[in-house]
Amino acid sequence: MEQDIIIVGGGAAGFFTAINAAENDPSARITILERGKEVLNKVRISGGGRCNVTHAEFLPKELTRNYPRGEKELRGPFHSFMTGDTIEWFEKRGVPLKIEEDGRMFPESDSSESIIDLFLNETRRLGVKVLTKRAVQEIVQKGEKWEIITSQENFTAEKLLIATGSNPKIWKLLEKLGHSIVPGVPSLFTFNITDKRIKELPGVATPAIVRIRGEKLQTEGPLLITHWGMSGPAILKLSAWGARELSGRKNFEIEVNWVPHLEKDEVLDQLQELKMKNGKQQPYKNAQFDLPKRLWQSLVTASAISEADKWADLNKKQLEELAKQLYSGIFQVHGKSTFKEEFVTAGGVELKEVNFKRFESKVHKNLFLAGEVLNIDAITGGFNFQNAWTGGFLAAKAMTE
Known part of the structure; x- marks a missing residue:
């Protein structure tokens, strides 16, 4: 199956990228590939089922101080898309957020289902395909295109985004493509x-x-x-x-x-x-x-x-x-x-190998990386999701230029 953009990973970063890319270029053929039976599982259970969307910190430099790995690299991206933009993005699509005393931000509904419903409705509206049970087994560069071999069928795409989180199997595939991987260890x-x-x-x-x-x-x-x-x-x-x-x-x-x-x-x-x-x-x-x-x-x-x-x-x-x-x-x-399902890992793609203006690989053109597949992680409080939103937004912009 030939697509313009393939997104590997049906989580927060994957959906956010797909929606923004489809809005930037309505004619783009975009498919999300998820290895599991369901999408957005981490969103569903985050914040005790309420989804800690972001954190009420509105200065880029102060926001980056919550990232043990990625502090320096995220400073520039946060000047392009950060907390205020996240609040506006969700509010414009009918999901207003609220700030709690400790700065954490949740949907006013206090339910992660509000975020999940938004993502699923938006991908349907924009014609983004969401395919589950598609475990990626191989990624091959063929000329200027990417071939993605899954457990069920093969796909080709001009642009490829990896947003699988801390997935050792995907890290190995990226290593085969020439990327350096920092070994994963538990973070929170x-x-x-x-x-x-x-x-x-x-x-x-x-x-x-x-x-x-x-x-x-x-x-x-x-x-x-x-x-x-x-x-x-x-x-x-x-x-x-x-x-x-x-x-x-x-x-x-x-x-x-x-x-x-x-x-x-x-x-x-x-x-x-x-x-x-x-x-x-x-x-x-x-x-x-x-x-x-x-x-x-x-x-x-x-x-x-x-x-x-x-x-x-x-x-x-x-x-x-x-x-x-x-x-x-x-x-x-x-x-x-x-934290079992909410488990966060330190490790991933070496940050020196990524162009953070575009969240694009410096090793391969038209290979993009967002979320925790990178060696970026944060303390608890909505910061890991903010990294996903920022990376997804900038990757979507770069892929649809």
């Missing part, structure tokens, strides 16, 4: 921790600074205690920035600062002040530093302070230990848990 994951200080605290969340001992890796943000250890933005950001350093390590140590608004010396000073002012009070019963009560009580207990002890009873060693627990508590991590 939580920390498995068995520690009596947090064992009874699942569901407790509080701002914290977390760093990996022995590495120059540190993040700040909300930390969530779970049944298996620690999660939340502070941990997920740390896992993204430390993806390569941690890829081969199951066991490592982290240091948690539960009082991120204070300097180290200030913590002990304030504890000594509490001892002076509140001598008759029991530390265990009165949480301090705006910490959740159960977390405070756990740290007090870990500092060899009993429920009956009063502030006036505490000795220097107990105060110093409590200060240490608050400012630099050490926890042993003995494994990592990924």
